[in-house]
Amino acid sequence: GGQSSSDGGSDGSSGGDETSDGSSDMTSDGSSDETSDDSGGGNSTELLDAEGSSTVYPIANKGSSYWNSNAPPSDGEYWGENDEGSVPGWDEIDTDMLLADYFASQFGFEPTEQRSEAPFQTTVGLSHSGTGCEAVVNGLVDIGNSSGPITAELGWSEEKRDNTVVDNVVGRDGQPVVVSKDVSDEGIDQLTGDQIRAIYQGEVDNWSDLDGVSYDQEIYVIGRAEGSGTDTSFRLNMLGDANASMEVDTRQGQNQQVAQLVSQNDGAIAYMALAFTSDQVLPIAIDFEGTVYEPDRNAEHTIYDSDYPLNRDLHMYTLIEEGNPNGGGRDRREAAFINMFLTEFGQTLFVEDNNYIPLPTSDLEEMQEAVNQVKP
Amino acid sequence: MSETTHSERTDTDSTIETTAGETIEQVQESWTDYKFQGEAKLTSEGLDVYYGDDHALKDVTIEIPEKSVTALIGPSGCGKSTFLRSLNRMNDRIRSARVDGSVQFDGKEIYQEGIDLVELRKRVGMVFQSPNPFPKSIHENITYGPRKHGDIETGLLARLLGRDDWDEAEELVEQSLRQAALWDEVADRLDDNALGLSGGQQQRLCIARCLSVDPEVILMDEPASALDPIATSKIEDLIHDLAEDYTVVIVTHNMQQAARISDQTAVFLTGGKLVEYDDTDKIFENPESQRVEDYITGKFG
Amino acid sequence: MSETTHSERTDTDSTIETTAGETIEQVQESWTDYKFQGEAKLTSEGLDVYYGDDHALKDVTIEIPEKSVTALIGPSGCGKSTFLRSLNRMNDRIRSARVDGSVQFDGKEIYQEGIDLVELRKRVGMVFQSPNPFPKSIHENITYGPRKHGDIETGLLARLLGRDDWDEAEELVEQSLRQAALWDEVADRLDDNALGLSGGQQQRLCIARCLSVDPEVILMDEPASALDPIATSKIEDLIHDLAEDYTVVIVTHNMQQAARISDQTAVFLTGGKLVEYDDTDKIFENPESQRVEDYITGKFG
Amino acid sequence: MASATESDLISGRTDSTEAVAGIAVGLAALLFALSLATFFDVVSVTGTLVGVPVVPLVGGLLILLGGAIITFGIGSYLGYVETTPSPTAGLVAAVAAAVPWFVAGVSVGSIMLGSGSAGGVVLGLVTGAVAFAATAFPREDLGSTLPIGALSILAGLVLLSGIIGPEWVWDLGWEQQASLTAGFVVPALTLATSLYVGWAAAKAYGGFGARGRHVGAYALVYVNALSIVAVLVILLAFTVFRGIPGLLTGAEIGLGVGPEVGLFGLSVQLPVSLPFVMNGVALLNDYQGVLPAIVGTFWLVIGAVLFAVPLGIGAAIFLTEYAERGRFTQAVEVATNGLWSTPSIVFGLFGFAFLIPRFGNGKSLLSGMLTLGFMLLPLVLITSREAMLSVPDEYRDASAALGVTKWQTIRSVVLPAALPGVVTGVILGVGRIAGETAPILLTMAGGTFVPGSQTVDVIGGFKFTATPPFVANPELLQATSALPYQLFALITAGVGLGDSVANPNDFRWATALILLVVVLSFYAIGIGARYYFRRKLQYE
Amino acid sequence: MTETTNEPGTGTGQRRIRQARRFVDRTETGALVTVSVMSTALLAALAGFLAVSSLTIAPFALFLITAGYGWLRHQELTARALTLAMTASTLLILGLIIVFIFQASMPVLSYESMRVFGVEVPGLRMFLETRWDAVSDPVRYSMVPMIHGTLVVTVIATVVAAPLGVAAALFLSEIAPPAVRDIVKPGVEILAGIPSIIYGFIGFTLLSPWASRQFQTTGQGTYLFVGIVVGLMALPTVVSVAEDALSSVPESMKSGSLAVGTTDWQTMTSITLPAAFSGVSAAVILGVGRAIGETMAATVMLRGVPRLTDPLINVFYGQETLTSLIARNYGEADGLQMDALFVAGTILFVTVLIISIGSQYIEWRMRKKLGGEV
């Protein structure tokens, strides 16, 4: 891994950090503009782009579309319900500004007071965590979404991570293992950790080879792309090592594709993120050394619990740059946008509504504090 | 197959008698006193050819006697080639071409449904303006027709089955090449590619190829126009000899050539009209029409 | 650009005098007693042309008198076109062609460094075998040459600046078309595409186009070979008229045509040799050489 | 005037013999259609047709067909039927017959003896050899009917007897598990057999011999051409059919329903509202659309054309008009043809490695434009060059003979005459690059669901700066979406588009349809232009 | 115009130099200076661009200015110089592609080098072992599975495209009546126009699940259907090139055959096809080239696991091709893995280049042969 940039051996411009300050690009003075504006105190209103994890995508994308719509507070579509009392985190917000205007103005941006015209636009690209981490480190995007720790994604030391990026955790995922409808119809709704490990290490390839299962069907073992956060977390948390070897029948780039494959094929098993389960893509209970974690939020031990071994943080990494306020890890656009997810409103609407797990209040406050340091 | 057609023949025969009768009358209308000796081999009657909207041949009525050389002359674009190609239905290859009227070969109408084009073209062979041998050996060029007709088998399978007609093929090749006055020049390199021959040799090879399928009529469209004088005179001699066994119809733009080699001459003039048709001597010495005389003496064209 | 060439001309003038002297001697060697009246407009001397290794024209020496029609005849491939093209250096356009010897135009050597090809070709115009009008309007075809030479400006810019020579252009078009005997037929459709004209009209248009740049010599390479008799006779009349003002050199494969329209005739025979050159009447009635006689009477070719 | 030769001239086969062979051809065509219908699940292998279970029905028809053509062959051999057979059916027919019999032998052998065993292959070789001999040795009327008729009967028996029933499955026993099932084998078998028998029947219809082979071959060639057209029609029809609902979601016609469009300062309200092509994706939209991708594609094409067309035409001019034909032109020719066949993903890689570091080190519209420009360049060069070469030399000669210089000749005569060819080539080339995904995947791809407010505005994006290069256009240096990429993203994003898109599947098909419409309209214009110019220049 | 001297010498360098000198003597000084400045500026701009310099704009502006001036004052020479520069840029692009993708694939070649008979052969292990695993130890970037996949897909595609394409070409050039031809020909062209992602989309959503059900495979994604789809996409290339070859067989040859009394079909098989054989095979080869380079359909339809199928002829499983490997992994790949993708690109590029040159050679020979005949 390492930090050698993706333009390979092309030529002079080697490191991502170096190019991102814009000193070496030819026609573009875009990024140099941006940095100079920022250090000069004014707020750049360039497009804010995020890229990466398909797991974080539902959160980021929903947030982004709320942001870009810059809707008035009277508009039910963004306030959840139109009835003021039920707006989550209303006390906290209590404003009659437009949505993006409100969040952006806290970080010194001029409100536009126009629907569909946020103080700055945001866009979210869909790929997977590895791409997001690569892209943010190389300065290709502002925010790198990742569902696995960047240390594991890029094989970094923690020290390197601390010197290069800041980690904005916006939510949690209790990574589920899912099976296709036919499998669950055969009554398979619980597996042990060892069984799953055996399946993913190529030791069993028919459902009937599992203890107590009579379903005679080849197992269609679906994996995520190497370098995706879901894959990295799964290796890390299930197989014990981010570089553990595994054997699958297919690897797909994004969670959405995995979900589609599971619904299209028989005998399938896959690991993914909570947001993508459905009645065709059914999470199963997993028995880890006697503790059974149920996919049901109301059970005693559930996969939504923080002690569920596959539980993981969802990150939005931003790059530490000289041009940022205090030379820190966030510029004001990044901070303003990320801050939206760290409110109770954001946690409910963007995290919980997508079937993910909101951050515990203590973690949330810690994150808010870090982000708020950028406020002018 | 031969039996079925045999039974049908009687019907067609009867129709022919009448049409043939008409034909002669019409011919007599045009050239009141031209009567050749012998049988008519090919007869066209009121033949019109169109290319799209272009009326290239107008109402041509003519009888071509067998075992003789008939020359077609006329200025460029007057429809000589068009007429020649309508005699073995090679005009069918030209998509825009449309033919009206009738052409009879041995008294059979060739523009009728059910006519076997393959058989027709076997019996009415053709030699083209520029030599067009196939890019194969001389031997293969000559045996091409008979092989495709199944008269000679030389294929791998036939050889495997011990059924090939090697000797017969050899004989045919020699005979055709001798007839085309080419044997002496190529006897020892029959397996060479025909494209290596000179232009004149290639043209004689094409004649030999045409002879190998034993046609009754040979149509030639300016066969010597691409050749030098020596090769030309060889071809002219050859045509003369061929007339003993075959009916030869030849298009030429060279009036001296027509005068030298043909028995009768048909003169087409611009617009696709057949203006005069008579014994060659008569045409060249004392044509009926002033326009023909102008043309022949080089006043135009 | 014309200035440069102008200044260079003086040097060459001196060389030309001597070569011109030699030329006349050599011509007399070939045809002991041919002397035409008037000035020589074009003179070639010991001219050889090669296409790669192919020696297409051999040691041709000839003087062409001004304001008359000179016909070049001979069998196909004897080098008539090659010779014609070497008179305005159109052979330069054929990559494999190489020219040795000298050609003088008004006493100036045209195969020398620094010759202005643009100027030469303006003064020695050319009409081709098949009519080749540009796919533009009749008007544009005629004004093409003058416009490109900057003699007439009709462009948008010129029009904006009020500098366009519209009237002049109109006049030129009419005059050229009248000279080419085409005005009456096309006067009311000058803006139609020239490709819509008939073959004969197209050829006359090409002649008009050539005349529009006011040349001194007009070279014509079988200008009527693609035309029908009526169009041909129009062109022939035209050539006859042109000879009053211009020097015309014409290649033809039609001996009658040469006899009809030319004042003197040069006969090339196969191999690229100029065999005889004399008054047309003399050539056709009493040629010196037996081969020329054979050729003219149609014994070969 | 020998009677025997004369009668040959007119074909004299009776209607009834033709009818027998004709019915066989028709039956084969029916089976062909039936097998296709089964492939497309119009007819189910397990179902029934006119009250008869499909598999035995097909089996019966195959037996009937095989019987008919064998009868015809024997009838011909015994002289009851009027034909002109050659002494042998020929090598091609023999090999053609040996192949299915070999396959049949191998299959039977493998099923009986287990796949992978040598037994199957040996059996196949034997049956193949027998079929070869049975075709090659007898006279053509027997040779070209018996082995194929027998094959059809065998296939029919296998189906009729239930050896291969609707539930038949043959596990190939491979490590990566795969099986052949009746659902595939029955139609495949029927398809192949009907083609074979149809061919033999067509030969019989033509009376064997040279004419028979002619008819047989033509039958196959026509079926092939028809199938290609059918595939095209099905593909298009299917995409249109599936795409229309999504495309028309929320569509309205009427005065004042559409968005406002500003053109040269005039603002007009369109009388049509087609949200799918007029909107982006946004929270507040009633209907979501792909406008940013359409505009992105538009700018991509413009950029590529601006880069490649002048370059390509200029190079073509140099090569045809100036350069001496020699090693240099040959090298350029080899290079352009090489570029032409370079896979698009390699262009993507190149753009990724070469352009991205040079334009702001991020994916950008400009990189996408140039990458596609690189792809378009050889196409433009090749077609322009062809067009210029086909400008008759007479024009150049005529111009030269008037004393006109080379460049003026090129400008005034060559280029105008070559224009139709160049324009046609460019349009077709644009059609091709407009649908390319791979190169922009690596160089330009932006968001998946782009809000309408992020539609690129290249013209409005230009601004002047104080530092070199003095002109900047952030719009060009930003990633944006394009239709093919959007479709790719929609495929990979699969379902779960989020709350914003009501029916994700409709949305995907509609995107495919729009892409198809955009690309094919370039093709239609290109092909139309070619016809137009050809027609226009016809009166030459 | 100093470029003339820079043109590749053809052995007669002496003569060229003399020619160039004469050219310089004869041309106006003003024009010469303009064009020299113009070309120097262009070269400088190119150098600046390659070096990622922000000063690139200066020489480029100078180039634009001199070109504009030259256009107004010395159009003849400027036009010539500009078109030469454009030609050179075409070559330059090909050169840059070669340099960049080769250069980028170097590091992984040395990582995957292997020692045979005491000699260190770079990259050899990528072609001898079959393991691709960019994550777990030992990390290996073998190209063998992708080469296998590409090969299988290409073979299937060729089996589809070659016979159908040649038959369709015969139909178009020899058989079809004009009216039918006017429909089928644009139809085939339109087939070429359908974007590959649409084929991929239909393949992924409809064909793959269908095939998975029919062949009872574990999950979806088969080389068989990718091959068929890619074959369909290569078909138009085969048809149009083969049709050109067939219709360039001189009519006189075909008429010659018909005139001895053969059927149209006999003429096609015995005269037209053999005469056009090299052109037709060039068509097939070009089709193969297209199939090898096809990306998107493969990317969305395959399984994305680089491994060999088991057994090798198991076409019911579709793992990964060279193209889909790149399209799938470029995003998160970095370091050696990225370089390995460039190796895949290099393999593709070289293969297709060889194919292109080969088919050109064949076509050139055909033209020579037919040219000699007519």
Ligand SMILES: Nc1ncnc2c1ncn2[C@@H]1O[C@H](COP(=O)(O)OP(=O)(O)OP(=O)(O)O)[C@@H](O)[C@H]1O
């Ligand atoms: N394939 C064709 N399509 C359209 N028109 C044609 C075609 N062939 C010939 N014509 C036209 O039909 C007329 C007669 O042509 P034909 O070739 O028969 O003349 P010809 O007498 O043989 O002339 P030539 O001496 O030049 O060979 C001409 O006007 C010609 O333009």
Ligand SMILES: Nc1ncnc2c1ncn2[C@@H]1O[C@H](COP(=O)(O)OP(=O)(O)OP(=O)(O)O)[C@@H](O)[C@H]1O
């Ligand atoms: N461009 C060329 N390249 C090579 N050889 C040529 C070229 N043009 C003519 N030749 C050869 O030069 C010789 C003379 O040709 P030229 O065209 O001058 O003859 P011609 O007398 O005009 O014949 P025709 O009456 O057929 O026009 C011929 O042998 C010809 O093959």
Ligand SMILES: [Mg+2]
């Ligand atoms: Mg003719």
Ligand SMILES: [Mg+2]
């Ligand atoms: Mg000539």
Ligand SMILES: O=P([O-])([O-])[O-]
């Ligand atoms: O969150 P991922 O898409 O990288 O698994």
